[in-house]
Amino acid sequence: xxxxxxxDASTLQREKIRLLIEDLAKEDATARMTARTALVDLGRPAxxxxxxxxxxxxxxxxxxxxxxxxxxxxxxxxxxxxxALHDEDPDVRWVAGAALVAIGGTALPSLxxxxxxxxxxVDFCRGAHHALRGLADAGHRELLTPVIRALDGPxxxxxxxxxxxxxxxxxxxxxx
Numbered sequence: 001x002x003x004x005x006x007x008d009a010s011t012l013q014r015e016k017i018r019l020l021i022e023d024l025a026k027e028d029a030t031a032r033m034t035a036r037t038a039l040v041d042l043g044r045p046a047x048x049x050x051x052x053x054x055x056x057x058x059x060x061x062x063x064x065x066x067x068x069x070x071x072x073x074x075x076x077x078x079x080x081x082x083x084a085l086h087d088e089d090p091d092v093r094w095v096a097g098a099a100l101v102a103i104g105g106t107a108l109p110s111l112x113x114x115x116x117x118x119x120x121x122v123d124f125c126r127g128a129h130h131a132l133r134g135l136a137d138a139g140h141r142e143l144l145t146p147v148i149r150a151l152d153g154p155x156x157x158x159x160x161x162x163x164x165x166x167x168x169x170x171x172x173x174x175x176x
Contacts, residue, residue, distance in 0.1 A: 013045060021049050024064040025056070036064050040071040047072060051080040054087075054096075062092045070099035075106040082107075082114040085127030093127040101134030108135065108143075108171055115147070115164040119157045143167050 020042075023035030039046040046068070053065035066084055069077050077099070084096035100107040111131055118124040129151045136144040147167050150159035 013042070017042065017046050017049050020046070021053055024053060024068075025058060025061050032060065032064050036068045036071075039068045043072055044074055047074050047077050051077055054080055054084050059089045059092060062087060062089065063095055066092055066095040066099055070095060070102045073099070073102040073104070075103050078103055078107040078110040082110045085114065085124050085131070086118065086121065087123075090123075090126075093123060094130060097127045097131035098134065100131040101138060104138060105135065105140060107131070108140065109168060111135075112147070112164040112168040112171070116161045116168070119160045119164075125151055125156050125160065143170060 017039070020035045020039050023031050024039075026032055026035075039050065050065045050068050050072075053061055054069075056062055056065070062084070066081065069081060081096045081099045081103075085093050087093050087096065100111055111128060114124070115128045129148065132144050132148050132151070136148060144167060147160060147163040150156060150163040153159050
């Protein structure tokens with residue numbers, strides 16, 4: 001039995017990923033779910049294509065990409081998932097938030113940074129709130145409670161950035 005050249009194997013894998021990404025665009029929900037499962041099984045090698053799919057004009061493709069990234073839970077995708085909290089579709093924003101929760105604490109710098117920069121966006125704040133609550137429940141309650149309270153307050157666009165910055169400083173430099 002001949003060995004497969006690593007270059008050929010890499011090319012084959014890229015082609016497989018490309019075809020699976022195409023399947024995410026199909027109207028047939030079963031075909032999309034099958035493609036999503038296969039992409040999740042591939043894991044990290046599929047993340048770049050999935051991140052690109054977060055920008056697709058079709059809502060169901062963006063949702064499938066976010067759902068796949070939730071299952072893969074690769075920290076390198078956190079910035080793209082934070083960007084997806086701006087998505088026009090609330091379901092995509094919700095799944096992007098769930099994917100950030102699945103990534104865990106390593107998603108916090110991207111999420112908090114996004115909140116500092118985009119706190120004037122109501123949709124972004126809703127998505128960030130969802131992710132922050134999930135991350136608080138996953139063991140980051142003490143750090144995130146002031147940020148969540150700021151988002152729950154009467155002026156989240158004003159109150160959340162300083163709280164997010166404080167939490168980011170604590171993550172970066174330790175207790176303040």
